[in-house]
Amino acid sequence: QKEVEQDPGPLSVPEGAIVSLNCTYSNSAFQYFMWYRQYSRKGPELLMYTYSSGNKEDGRFTAQVDKSSKYISLFIRDSQPSDSATYLCAMGGKYGNKLVFGAGTILRVKS
Amino acid sequence: GAVVSQHPSWVICKSGTSVKIECRSLDFQATTMFWYRQFPKQSLMLMATSNEGSKATYEQGVEKDKFLINHASLTLSTLTVTSAHPEDSSFYICSVPRRAGNTGELFFGEGSRLTVL
Numbered sequence: 001q002k003e004v005e006q007d008p009g010p011l012s013v014p015e016g017a018i019v020s021l022n023c024t025y026s027n028s029a030f031q032y033f034m035w036y037r038q039y040s041r042k043g044p045e046l047l048m049y050t051y052s053s054g055n056k057e058d059g060r061f062t063a064q065v066d067k068s069s070k071y072i073s074l075f076i077r078d079s080q081p082s083d084s085a086t087y088l089c090a091m092g093g094k095y096g097n098k099l100v101f102g103a104g105t106i107l108r109v110k111s
Numbered sequence: 112g113a114v115v116s117q118h119p120s121w122v123i124c125k126s127g128t129s130v131k132i133e134c135r136s137l138d139f140q141a142t143t144m145f146w147y148r149q150f151p152k153q154s155l156m157l158m159a160t161s162n163e164g165s166k167a168t169y170e171q172g173v174e175k176d177k178f179l180i181n182h183a184s185l186t187l188s189t190l191t192v193t194s195a196h197p198e199d200s201s202f203y204i205c206s207v208p209r210r211a212g213n214t215g216e217l218f219f220g221e222g223s224r225l226t227v228l
Contacts, residue, residue: 008152029130032215043117043204044155088154092215098145099215101154 001028006089006102009010015111019076023089023102026070030091033065035074038086038104047087048074079109114138115207117220123194125228131191132223134161134205140185141207145217146178149202161188161205195227 006023013019021035032051036044048063050056050072056063062075066074072091089102116135123127123180124130134144159180160168165178177199179191192199203223209216 004154006154034215036219041202041222041224043115043206043222045219046209046216049216090215098157098160099155099217101156103152103154 001026001101004089004091004102007105010106010108012108015018015079015109017079017109019074019079019083019107019109020104021074021076021087021089023072023091023106023109024070025072025091025100027091027093027100028067028070029093032092033063033072034037034090034092035061036088036090036101038088040085042043044088053105076107079107081109081111083107084109097100114218115220117205117223121224123226123228124131126196127171127194129191129193130195130225131189132203132205132225134188134190134207134220136186136207136218139207141188143208144182144188145206146190147204147206149204149222155204158190158203159208163188164207179224189193192225195225197227200225200227215225 004025035048037047038044050065053067061079064073086104088104090099092099118133133214144161146158158173161180161182163182169175182188206217206219
């Protein structure tokens, strides 16, 4: 079993839809939870960062962490074609900078 | 603008040759940098932690003699793939912590795509 599980997709949605991306994990030591966005042939870009459980909102993006269920989510409201990318969840523990990444979900937003 | 610069962005080489990839932190000093490898449609795998002034720390299964890391200064780390073979073809990405402390917030470079013929 992988430490972090993420459905690779692709996930295709129409413009304006609400997108839900998810990851599950097995290591209860994870404390830092992140979502990175990666465009094709580019390096990842930090999108959302959460420490421990809870919700965090930034514009059209909302990140949720449920440590009891070992489940994290990223919601994108009013999705745009420019949101089309691969979304990687990432987690860190005591040595937070040594991240474990999910496989990434390919998102395609159709105009 | 970019915070982490990586060069070259892509390189093609013959089997058996060595390739050096540079990672530069542009806006701040970085005592630690991380090197990741990403195969097509797969996630990023941490290869090693580059430490300024000391030896790099390699992850399990990563050959230190194959992937030489040198953290020459507080703004530069290099990864040299020695005696490259086609199976080394991959996307190599470096990253720098955004802030002090182990928070997991990283700036990533643009990546270097290596193709070994």
